Amino acid sequence: MSAAAANVSQGRGRFWLVLILLAAVVLSAIGVVYVKHQTRKLFLELQGLDKGRDAMDIEWGQLQLEQSTWSTHGRVEELARTKLGMVVTEPTRVVVVKP
Secondary structure, three states: OOHHHHHHHHHHHHHHHHHHHHHHHHHHHHHHHHHHHHHHHHHHHHHHHHHHHHHHHHHHHHHHHHHHHHOOHHHHHHHHHHOOOOOOOOHHHOOOOOO
């Protein structure tokens, strides 16, 4: 094999190596852009879910406050007197039953 043929063969090998490396770089760049896009999209979704969670936490606190208001001892006693006609028993009428 002559020196000229060896140079041509070596030049083709380098050409293919450069072509493969170029394709790898382009595919890697496309992958980076795709992953960055997905990350931004998921981050926006996460922010929306965080806002929803915060709104639900506020509503939960309001519902707990409302529940405690409706179940106060004074309110239950008032409803028992007005709607059910119940009265507090006099201590003299209380009978304690022992086993």
